[in-house]
């Protein structure tokens with residue numbers, strides 16, 4: 001399937017992805033703008049949470065783009 005990082009790239013939306021989706025960086029950090037969508041997403045794994053902790057400007061609706069669809 002296509003994750004948010006790949007979807008963004010396919011639409012020429014700028015989102016970094018230094019580790020190319022292996023949940024080993026936080027450059028694909030994005031903030032979900034839609035509460036309903038956010039609530040539908042599966043909970044982040046411990047790995048994602050650890051990486052999010054390092055993300056700049058972390059919010060309650062932050063996720064790693066490569067970890068959500």
Ligand code: FES
Nearest residue numbers: 019021023028066
């Ligand atoms: Fe590195 Fe998503 S691209 S964690």
